[in-house]
Amino acid sequence: MLIKANDPKRKSWLKVEKGCDFPIQNIPFGVFITKDDIITIGTRIGEYAIDLGAFHQLGYFDDVPLTDDMFMQDSLNDFISDGRKTWRLVRNKIAEVFDAENPRLRDNEKHKEIIIFNLEEVEMLLPISVGDYTDFYSSKEHATNVGVMFRGKDNALMPNWLHMPIGYHGRSSSVVVSGTPIRRPYGQSIPKGEETPVFGPTKSLDMEVETAFITTDANNLGEPISIDEAREYIFGMVLLNDWSARDIQKWEYAPLGPFLGKNFASTISPWIVTMDALEPFRCESPKQDLTPLSYLNQKTTNNSFDIKLRATLETENGDINELCKTNFKYLYWSMEQQLAHHSINGCNVRSGDMMGSGTISGPTKNSYGSMLELSWAGKEPITLKDGTTRVFFNDGDKVILKGYCKNDEVSIGFGKCIGKILPAVKPK
């Protein structure tokens, strides 16, 4: 598949540092607010935020069929709803206008002033109004690690795990954009060996290194999405840190699953990187242990993406400590399988729905995507540069996820997904 906007040879007249996540081949979509309090949909090249509302108003989308206010919105939902053809035309046009050889905007200082901002001049907002947020549990390594810790080696994977992408519904209201501080939650937990719960701030605040994909309007209620057409309904991806309070989760989760242990916050990166931009990094998905039921049986095998994921911890003294290096390609269940499974009962999927991968752990110890696994449930505390140790996170810790793809020609990345932990505040 040839996607014009992906041409690796193209350079932009906007400065892009080597290795930057946002070369002209990326063209992600986000929402930001300017110093003048104008909220707009935008894209990013290098360290510049581009106001697509102004870009459109000034006529640069000339031959692309778009409603007048398509980009003057506080979420991408309507744009995503417009479908793949529009996404492609828009990315292609942006690539064309910002191409180093194209003088049209490059040489129009007045327009550049209206359209282009330094990143520091804008504040990124949540890119979508999240309709439903689903979180899967699709990393075999993660599910196995958790299983070994809690149920022992012999019963590590639940009997259903290899037969379907297990998932559950998360909370949409508390999905926040990178940079939003994370307040340590209060809740109930059960001290070991006790029968009566105690109440207090969580003692086991954890990250979950995930990605999430964002869907467009896919199906009517009652009509499943087939595995073959699922790909058509995925707009793009973000990084996701699905914050977890393990002590709260442990006490509450039987029999209905995680609730308050998760729904206090889920952080996503601000720029949605389109599936089109990620296409050059498509790779083989892991061979599946069992042939799944036909509605999950994918004809293609290159159903994954080589997206390198990193989690680091910045302590209050400014030290950067690497926590883990993992990769999206380790994920056992593909996004198409997740979407086909989610809708096989007729559940309807809409524009702006978000589906998390679940914690992505790799095969090696340094590739585990949660502190629970990295510290092996507290048995192996992690020593930081300043000599302190962590089993879970402390107040003041800043957790930073990064994700990027890289080949000989180009790097495409997600930027950062950041959350700094604030101390708990005693409830009134």
Add this chain to the structure above:
Amino acid sequence: MLIKANDPKRKSWLKVEKGCDFPIQNIPFGVFITKDDIITIGTRIGEYAIDLGAFHQLGYFDDVPLTDDMFMQDSLNDFISDGRKTWRLVRNKIAEVFDAENPRLRDNEKHKEIIIFNLEEVEMLLPISVGDYTDFYSSKEHATNVGVMFRGKDNALMPNWLHMPIGYHGRSSSVVVSGTPIRRPYGQSIPKGEETPVFGPTKSLDMEVETAFITTDANNLGEPISIDEAREYIFGMVLLNDWSARDIQKWEYAPLGPFLGKNFASTISPWIVTMDALEPFRCESPKQDLTPLSYLNQKTTNNSFDIKLRATLETENGDINELCKTNFKYLYWSMEQQLAHHSINGCNVRSGDMMGSGTISGPTKNSYGSMLELSWAGKEPITLKDGTTRVFFNDGDKVILKGYCKNDEVSIGFGKCIGKILPAVKPK
């Protein structure tokens, strides 16, 4: 508390049959579409739907401070967001204008033609754009019944159950309004004693007799709602049938809770009955077995409502079979406790969020709120009028929930919450 619109002596100049759920003391809110394809917010008196958009445009809300388009919307979210003061002023004004003694609209035939519709002339739509849908599990009788069936009498209630209102997140996209047909879902299930799942239409399609409350904007992320202020954020209630496919649920639910076994459809009644209208039916909540943690400890004891709930099954030959008679007042955890618990970790609650009670079962066999309990997991099939039996529902079955409150002076009800089961359609 004196609520003007609740005056039991008031009669309307619109005809209201004795015992009707919608006397002038109810004044619920809903959204409907007229024959002319106009979508509007409305209320109901007797068998009449009242277009509040037109009512407002024609000046009947004269001294109530409202934006011009407050009722010309396809959901109640903005109206609910406006807060209790607005809800009260609006209900009071409607009560005043439709009072039998008030000639203003009564004697204006031209305006009546624009504002008032026979119910059959309009189609009820979903009253809210559901932000997040949470379902609790707050009936002790239901949790105990399920526990006895699956874990035996001695371990019926999970250890956490008496310490907090257990809940989980449901799916917003598949919340549908009464009357929407329910397609029997396909899915995976595990035959007894087998290790490999089978795929097919659910064999155990069940109802859950519930109510749900609808919230207004309540708290910022990170700031819990206190038990004392929780009541302020509840706008009103609806009937809820949380359809469940027990075989799918059973196979998938460990460890993350119900997912495809529930998210294919949840039906709600179209009219949101305000908490103000329900106030005369406030009653004592069940005495709790344990004193809960302080954030759940309510100073008041009259935290429940005497809402009679009925489930009936209409078979295709037109027979109406009573399935159960239960009551909201049996619910162990109050709505305030549910809301305080939901937000104790800082989870933010918005206008248009919906929180289900969980299946409401009472103490006697005929008061169980699900077929699972009524047929005791299939051991005691229910015999219908036509001589057929049911353990779960058949295709063509129409399940009807009703709910109403009644005292010597007035009845206030919810109308019906209906769903007819369509046969499964084989996925492509």
